[in-house]
Amino acid sequence: MSDDKDVVIKEYTAPAGGWGSMKGMSRILPKEGISPDLLDALRRQNKPEGVMCVSCxxxxxxxxxxxxxxxxxAKATAWELTGLRVTPDFFQQHTVSELESWPDYDLEQAGRLTHPMRYDAATDKYVAVGWQEAFDAIGTTLKACDPTKVVLYASGRASLETSFMYGLFARMWGQQNLPDSSNMCHETTSVGMKNAIGSPVATIQMEDYDKCDAIFAFGQNVGTNAPRMLHTLKDCADRGVEIVTFNPLRERGWERFADPQNPVQMAxxxxxxxxxxxxxxxxxxDIAALLGMCKYVIEADDRAVAEGGARVLDHHFIEQHTVRFDEFATFCRNAHWDEIVHESGLSRNAIEGAARVYAKAERVIAVYGMGITQHRYGMDSLYMLINFLLLRGNIGREGAGPGPVRGHSNVQGQRTVGITEKTELAPVERLKELFEFEPPTEKGWDTVEACREIIAGTAQGFVQLxxxxxxxxxxxxxxxxxxANLPITVxxxxxxNKSHLVPGKQSYILPCLGRMEQDMQASGRQAVSMEDSFSHIYGSVGKATPAAETLLSEPAIVAGIAKAVLPPNPNVDWNAWVGDYGLVRHAIENVYPDKFANYNERLFEPGGFWKGNPAAHREWQTESGKAEFNVPRALNSSGFAEKDGRFRLVTLRSNDQFNTTIYGYDDRFRGIKGTRMVVMMNRADILRLGRNDGDTIALESDADDGVERVVDGLRIVEYNIPEGTIAGYYPELNYLIPLEHHALESHVPAAKxxxxxxxx
Known part of the structure; x- marks a missing residue:
């Protein structure tokens, strides 16, 4: 049921952006229906008093x-504002068992959900249900559950207002099983950077890119995952900033870019x-590559001391602001180049060449993505990146610092307003004071823990925002x-999507307004807000005609469930909050006055308002009170040994995809069209196995747990990728990831x- 019948594997030679980007949009947009609402949303997208993109x-x-x-x-906007609809008649025509067999793309292409639906096991179909009937039934079932055994998952697309209400509902109910998209992706950043520098997020702001003179990038595909960042990188490259990239695959966005808004390049x-x-x-x-660079600059500084030359390290910064430098420096000096070369897959000359750029740069930004965080020893990768920056004082000053690139619109902001399973990250005392209830203090379930409980049969329900x-x-x-054995799924x-098509004993689909759509409530048109990778908060106003008159907003749905489950609390007026989201923002400001002062007044400040970051001012909220060097536990973050026949699989997005949302079958930059069932391999690996480019194979798990996990029907694609490393698409290859193969401290699935x- 692919939209492209023929598989074509052909190298793509054009740059990122340019006419290829325009053609990509022209292929997708007509399928969804080009409307005045769509064009208006694109015109207003990511602009002051406009609508914030639901993508990165x-x-x-x-x-x-x-x-x-x-x-x-543009694809994400067209996907949300599509003219296609999934009405109750659609569900009467298709059983859930049939729909479960459809590819992800075909499910997405069915269109927007229009009515609340309840699963009917007798007919194996979803049937329409009234909103109040749905809330009452959900409330009855949830009230019969042990709240500490129900999962309340949140996707990064939900607004700050909705996320705050959702987290408050969970805690008023007596639980904080609040896994979210961050648990899937960047939780290593939240844990590791908090430990090392006292801040769980980027210390830089967008304007720091105007002041840096070198950028080091690790494990992030800018062309697919954050394409608007290419404008910033282009400006940096044009003014002579050296950009040094570390990534297993050569991703086109990190190679070359033609600006679609530049007439000369387009011509x-x-x-x-x-x-x-x-x-x-x-x-x-990456651990070994970073170790090699650290070793180079430390030993260059040692030579400078011996020869009376200019120092390479920022010793004043190290002495005033860090701990455990001597331990780390000794580790680097004692590291052997043969091990560094073997574990990194890079030559010593290549690593030293990169290190020389770092040694001469005055202001360095380190950009990274999930290629750093999604490993068994992902924490050690992140610590090494922080070590690297600390050596020359590249944290807490203009034009320098760590810059994790979040891949989902508001995933960082959700954690800011209380979507967390960790009591120490939630303002429980403030919630208790303001809303007069006893918040739970027992740690809730994160993503991995929630999966364990679901598999064990102890989870009693799952609500998915x-x-x-x-x-x-x-x-x-x-x-x-x-x-399928969960008592209730909502x-x-x-x-x-696929999650809806494995119903629990009771199952409900509650369709909501999209961010691009007009949200009219009792006080008038509503705005929502979200946080970006730089900790800036933005307002967003949808103006498109809703997909159906029967839709409710996300805040209204959360409030509807909360009212059906919780006893009344005079301090939380759910109805008033749904009628005026400004009241929700006022509550957020009261709970987090240091981050959200004058929230409503600053909602549409151009460029957003910054919630602040102590580490950006060299205020280290760590256990030691300083930034902390850390010695890695291993030189490779995979967490498993090399052995004959074993590969390291990297799971990837295609260019026609956003997370599990599949827009099509054209991964333009990698030259793969018409299929997602591929495995990219180095030519030497293919020959060693006695295989050929184009062969069909099956991949099986090689984890040391005895569990059989197999994905069949994969086409070998000869690709420029290091020996021993292979790559393919998620979610198709998620079948091969064991639950216990995760980052040790943060529990992020080790999908890289x-x-x-x-x-x-």
């Missing part, structure tokens, strides 16, 4: 481009070269079997180095 979390400039959206943002002018150096580190090899949890998680076979969604082998 890249910042929104105070002075935006004429078109402040990218190809993937055939030379595209901008982005990276001045590009190092194809093998999967999990957006997202596609079942499709996104590891250990899929066991999860799917156990999911899905707040705009479109149909999965142990697999080819089934013979």
């Amino acid at each position: 979390a890249w910042g929104k400039p105070a002075k935006p481009h004429i078109a402040e959206f990218c190809e993937n943002g 055939g002018g030379k595209p901008t070269q982005i990276s001045s150096q590009y190092h194809q580190v093998k999967a999990g090899g 957006g997202g596609n949890f079942l499709r996104a998680t590891p250990e899929h076979a066991a999860m799917k079997k156990a999911w 899905h707040i969604a705009t479109k149909l 180095s999965v142990p697999v082998r080819i089934r013979t």
